[in-house]
Amino acid sequence: MQKNIAMVALLAVAGAAQAAENADLAAIRVQIDEMKKSYEQRIAALEQKLAQAESRGSSPSAPVVVEAIQPAAASASSFNPEVSLILQGQYKNMKDVAERGITGFYPAGGHDHGDGSIPGISKRGFSVDHTELVLAANVDPYWRGQAIVAMVDGSAEVEEAWFQSLGLGGGIGLKGGRFRSGIGYLNEQHPHMWDFADAPLMYRAMFGDEGSYVQDGVQFKWLAPTDTFIEFGAEAGRGAAFPGTDRNRNGSGAASAFAHVGGDVGMSNNWRAGVSYLKTKAKEREGHFDDIGGVEALGKFTGDSATWLADFVWKWAPNGNPQYRNFKFQAEYFNRREQGHLLCDDADASSPGACSGGVNSGYRTRQSGWYAQGVYQFIPNWRAGLRYEQLDSGQRDFGINAANLALADYRPKKASAMVDYSWSEFSRVRLQLAQDKSMLGITDNQLTLQYVMSLGAHGAHKF
Template identity: 40%
Template sequence: MRRLMNAAALAGLTSICSPAFADDDLSSIRAEIDAMRSEYQSRISDLEARLAEAERRAASAEATANSAQRAVAAAPATVPVPRQTIAAPTPARTGDNAFNPAISVVLNGQYTASSEDPDGVGMPGFSLDEEAGRPERGFNLGESEVVLTANIDPSLYGNLTFALTPEGEAEVEEAYIQTTALGGGVTLRGGRLFSGIGYLNEVHGHNWSFSDQPLPYRAFLGGQYGDDGVQLRWLAPLDQYVEFGAELYKGDSFPAGGAANGGAGAQAVWVRTGGDIGDSSSWLASASYMNADAEDRDIDGALFTGNETLGILSLVYKWAPGGNRRDRNLTLSGEYFFDTMEGDYDAVAVNLDRSGWYAQGVYQFRRRWSAGVRYAAMTPDSVPAALTGSTLDAGGLDPWAVTALLEFDTSEFGRLRAQFTHDETGPIENDEFRLQYTVIYGPHSAHRY
């Protein structure tokens, strides 16, 4: 541009000083000016074209990202994504952090007020594991998590989750490796893990719809069944979503115990299927079965040696207008449990058939605000006369509880929740109120359907 200005100034000055300036020289200067003008115009046109192309690519990338976000947000209203796909390994990274795991932290805290002292309170008719009791009164840190995940190589993915207890102890909640390249819809996972039975068992606490698990999970699975073992999944190559699972565990966790059968004391199988109902709704159904052997399982000083079998039927329905759950969505779910406990309980032979169920719904009525309600009930069995007055003696009671919640999400990474429960799980009615916060920071895997 400076050359153009200098040339123009020189041409003007020359014309003024020398009126008889040769026509051929003027023509040459004009030609040079026209050439420079053409050159710069070409460059400007090229820059404008490159700018337009960059803007087009940016708009396309933004549209793709928005589409992906909408797809994730609308997952409840689409064909349920296989769990091993949703909990996918973290993306490969380059540079200095290529071999460092992704680290995320989940902080939980709550305040609890209850009309009855929770210490020593159980559920008549059922042996409750120590993890399945009521929370302490007052302020409580709750259970927080530190999660480390990474691709190990093209064939394996690793997950390590530490649970930080309110008592300040660190426990290994999950520690497993998972295959990523077996093909044929097959995935193998081994280590310490949550079982895939039921709908809620493998969901981590910070992703529960309510602050606690329903009564059947507390009574039959100690809140949540996790153990050392191996899990095999197969996603069937069908248009309809169908997935099968088979698991073998050590058998150290409730309802098993003592690592019976040479350290293979619990087995489980399950199948689930689901699909769309129009553009706004989807469903998921599953059936699960667990066989657990116990050797001298100790619950509050009472020993049980024998076998428990548990069956679970689950059904989930999700709705979001147009498949977009950002502003409004509804999730309805329910499960039915049936359990058989056979063996020796404190040296007394027992053969008990028990059941339980729950139904719950959570409605996000506007962005960030949700409300929910849950009802759960248990049906115990009568016990031999020798066990009258024991933990397994329900005394004619059928435990039940009803829960309501109101939740405000500061973002997808932060939650504030108020929850009220009225339960008649024992001879004395109890009212419980909880205020809870949950926050997540760091790269955290998406959760299943």
């Protein structure tokens, strides 16, 4: 009897040891995978140097004079870009609203791909969202390039096309071309990286229905040589995207600056906080309003727009290993001031209203908003999350146009809950329920079923 008990005890100890060993092996595999992703660019740069040396006839038996090797364009046969394709689609069940907007905020429009069709945020039933083709590669040991082409319903658009420095030294980074601005936290992330099926109301109010600010210009970053993560950045660009307009002028039409700081708290926690500022100008920026008689009016704003943002992110994973369980909390706040002139006229000359003949007056607003969300991976592959968001239409002075337009003070709000399942980091399906009160007098209960599939090379996501 005692021998049987001892045997059972030994088997239990062996099983526990095996389980612990398996857990350790899994953690090691995760760390190796993260190291591979981290050093991917460095390895590519070294391979490029080797290719250059080999193309010049170098061999292990013949010493290479380093000074004689100059940067040269890679041959066509060595061009091996990273290619990926992002597939997104969804099913939406929600109310049929003719022109979705956010009550109390200037209609932002956005760069909808399906010109003349139903805008993406208003599509009910089944639809294909952005299909993104991504091409990226190191140009040489000193520069890297990437282009993203978005395709929807027979049309295509260059969403990003930029080059980026690899080795300027001193923590300095330079990017040029078309890119997602570094302001805020969510702005740099592509939709397939979002934790929810849609952008927060805050980002739609700031930058339009696409929920991001894209800049044609240059970006400068500096990473401080400290144990604590400290980053500063500045951008100058065309400023054609909302809240600005394309003014076809020399020089810069928009400027931004941002600072981020972060670090680790023990083995299981890390965080990042930031503050950003965007200044741009608009010339005859169009937006549709309702006048006091219920007739659609066309507003054209000319003036300055200044936006402040603050962001905070906290991540938790047991012993720094997010494979089995992890939690992420993020929140952002914005405050925008605009000042200039608003021209109010009839949207349809055949239906004159209170703005008939065009009425120009002063325009001044101060508005704000925020969102907060938490996402918890409770077991491998499964996550659940909650998000709450609220805006404040704030102070709005439309001058004499206030007597012509039907303006309402309102605090748009929305609450969302989601659960998603990921077979791997390349495939995910998500169910999201939301109660949208962003439009005065309308409570829209929404259901969204979304899939996100990534094909090909897929680099590590940002923090």
